[in-house]
Amino acid sequence: MALPLLGYAVVTLTGATTSSLGQLRQDPATPLAHQWGTPLPIREDEWLTQTPIALETLVHGAAQAPYLSQAPDLVDQISSGGGFSSVLFFDGNLLRLGAWLPDAMLFAAYSAFPWLLLFLTLPRLLRRLGATRPMSWLGVALCFLAPATLWWSFTPIRILGFAAAGCYLLFLARDQLAARRHLVGVLLAGIGGLCLARLASFYVPWSLTIGVPLVLASGWYLVRERADRRVSLTTIGVGAVIAVAVFAGVLWENWAALHAELTTVYPGLRRVTGQPQPPFLLFGAPGLGDLEDDPFPVLNNQSEISSAFLVCGVWAAVVWSAARRAATRPQWAAVTSLAVLTVVITSWAAVSWGVVGEHVPLLNALQSIRAAQTAGYPAALMLCLVLSRLEAGTARQAGYAAVLCFAVTAYGVSDLQRTLPSLGLVQVWVSVAAVAALVWCLTRWPRRAWPVAATTALLVVAGYNANPVVFGLGDLRGSEAAHKMHAYAVAAEADGSRWVAVVPEDTALLAANGVPTVTGYQRTGPVVSRWEQLDPDHTYEEAWNRGVSYVLMAFTLPEGSPEDALAVISAPGPALISIAILPCRLAETSLGVTHVLTPYVMHSRCVREIDTLTWNGQPRYVYELVRDG
Structure with a gap:
């Protein structure tokens, strides 16, 4: 910490x-x-x-x-003065201190706050769900350093950070209520509920693909625990009641804005359906390491062709049966929740749902390209929980995983050449080989730290200069x-x-x-x-x-x-x-x-x-x- x-x-x-x-x-x-x-x-x-x-x-x-x-x-999740909004969007209150503290520091504190939440809570939450320490940090690396994170100015982390914080606080609240420390337990459950209520605001389509899978996995884990099931249900209930009450207050304060947002031609009244996306959007993320040095892609731009590591879902499928035998019922409930939602989100971006899709609540507000870009987040979290159930993978099992991930990655990364003509064959096969090698090592030795460290280092090298680091507010203020x-x-x-x-x-x-x-x-x-x-x-x-x-x-x-x-x-x-x-x-x-x-x-x-x-x-x-x- x-x-x-x-x-x-x-x-x-x-x-x-x-x-x-x-x-x-x-x-x-x-x-x-x-x-x-x-x-x-x-x-x-x-x-x-x-x-x-x-x-x-x-x-x-x-x-x-x-x-x-x-x-x-x-x-924007920044209060314009309403009491309920000030409570729910509490981090935005940092920006309301400009009369007393330096603006550059407040802007930095506000911008980095979701990062702080992610690093403080996601590893601990994953360990609560059954991940080992190395695998919990692998999950952080795969999400924080995913191309979709880096090329969308860390927007996914703003969602995932609050989702992880809310879920982890519910676990802590459950512990306190079980120990009969009711006041602390209710307080933690309330704060956790407020963090999760934020998923109904900001960019809701990505909240569905990035935040909701983690929330459902955590909730299902709590419910499946037999020893403290009643306490778990109480915790979830307290968090939900407080979250609903405050969020209802926010909607009341912003009713005119909500009505306007829902009735806009774009994006409020827009309804979409699932449609097949190019292979590079589904499995091309490992080949985006040199994207910052590339001229504008032929199709769209760097942000629009970036994605997360959906190959993790394929990888998890290979070791699924072996991991299942060592998992407890709550642990497997969390894994199953992530798996189901990964499949649903991926199908929205891989097959045509036709006119039926336009009538599926919530999903009909999710563009299939956005589903393709973010399906890798729940897949990565699921993989970390699955690998944690392996004491030590056999060489044969690691080989199967490496070969299959090699093939899927080759399919996705080679398709990147349609939009990145400068992407040469050497770059394609180096990235594919790196994926295969890391998959083999992590599957063979899932409880050791060095494969996770190697993976993290490679991700840092691939994306370290995708974003600038600026100190102060520059010409906008000076x-x-x-x-x-x-x-x-x-x-x-x-x-x-x-x-x-x-x-x-x-x-x-x-x-x-x-x-x-x-x-x-x-x-x-x-x-x-x-x-x-x-x-x-x-x-x-x-x-x-x-x-x-x-x-x-x-x-x-x-x-x-x-x-x-x-x-x-x-x-x-x-x-x-x-x-x-x-x-x-x-x-x-x-x-x-x-x-x-x-x-x-x-x-x-x-x-x-x-x-x-x-x-x-x-x-x-x-x-x-x-x-x-």
């Missing part, structure tokens, strides 16, 4: 994060942030949205949202442009003014420094009454009734638009909303827009240039919006 806490303290005190905020600079040639590695543009969900939102919270002491958008509490925006934010707080931006990078600069905006990131969904200021007849509702989308403005109408049109709203992409409106018409609305930040010179009688600055190496112009006449 001491090492994770020491590491967390070092990360916090140095202000270190894996953010790609270095993508946002005043002068690209001389970034202000001290960093190791290279920030990557593909992490837009992080450096264009999550990081500016977190920094905005540090400025205001509560979560904020653009004027057109609903409160982001449910999705540049001249940021200082100007901070001054404008102070003035806006005094006079109630609002800003709009034309490009996402400028929106990030505004948000990170606390400038109130009308444009920005519409995280949950729209405030309909405010959008009606631009579209009173709901002509463009299909375009603006969206979540997880950037809202930007353009000040020229599309060709063919009537000159007297109030605004023309479009959705150029699934995560983009564009509002085309003339400055004079914008000034006539009741949106309260007073300033415009643009990368180009504007010519209109309704704008007056008041300032210029440099951002991302290009000039930016600040205009004050004035009413015509």
Whole structure:
């Protein structure tokens, strides 16, 4: 326990994060942030949205949202001031201390908190479920260093960390209740329940594939224990009651945002079905070691082709029968739970479910590509529990596992060449051979530490530079442009003014420094009454009734638009909303827009240039919006 806490303290005190905020600079040639590695543009969900939102919270002491958008509490898991939200999203309260503590340290502490939970609780939880010490740490390595983790800015760990913490706290609560220390037991069960309730928020599709399997495995283990079954059921009941009560309070506080989120065209009303995904998405993860040095893939980008180690499920199947003989009923209940859910998730990404899939609750919100990318997480946890039941694998058994994993990995990694043409045959076969060798060693000596250490070292080498390490907040806070925006934010707080931006990078600069905006990131969904200021007849509702989308403005109408049109709203992409409106018409609305930040010179009688600055190496112009006449 001491090492994770020491590491967390070092990360916090140095202000270190894996953010790609270095993508946002005043002068690209001389970034202000001290960093190791290279920030990557593909992490837009992080450096264009999550990081500016977190920094905005540090400025205001509560979560904020653009004027057109609903409160982001449910999705960002940061409270905008509600009591229930502050309790459930307790780690987000770190960002509400910006008035008293350094922002860089608070941002680092908030970003690394799920890591701390994972390293403190997942190894101990796996050992409770029957894993040996070496195998418990193998599970941590396979999840924390999976390509899908590294290339999705550790989003899976934000889910898995809280799931592991919640489950482990339920085990501790059960122990306390069994020892008749009821007050401590109820307290631990309540905190555990709160951690698990968070799975119903944030990115729910991945909560289904990453967090829920571990929760069900832990719950089934507790129920199958005969000696303390009544106490276990009591523990689960207490945790569930507290979790439901608090989460219900959060929904009540955020009812408008919840309704908006569920009724958005995208993603709220979207329904999908299971569809076959390419082999590289299912079994290609071991071949992604050089992805950070590769140019953009032919298909999608590095994040979209990354996955976790589903080959672990194949591996577990080989040693399944031998492990079954040595497992207790609770242990095998946990293994079976993980196995069943791994099969279900994998089938969603491997076969077509047709129209039937669109009517399967919960799964019909899970895109099959997201299932393919994350099926390897429950598979890895299942493998660790299965290998822990082997005293020592026979050479023949280890050989069978190695050969089968060799074949499956060769199938998946060779298919990667379709999207990574630079992936040579040597790289393919080196990664395949490495998998076979590690499978053989871990199956042959499952209770020894050195095969786990070798596997972890190889994973570190393969992915160590997939993320930058940045110290501090860089140009987002330390540049001249940021200082100007901070001054404008102070003035806006005094006079109630609002800003709009034309490009996402400028929106990030505004948000990170606390400038109130009308444009920005519409995280949950729209405030309909405010959008009606631009579209009173709901002509463009299909375009603006969206979540997880950037809202930007353009000040020229599309060709063919009537000159007297109030605004023309479009959705150029699934995560983009564009509002085309003339400055004079914008000034006539009741949106309260007073300033415009643009990368180009504007010519209109309704704008007056008041300032210029440099951002991302290009000039930016600040205009004050004035009413015509």
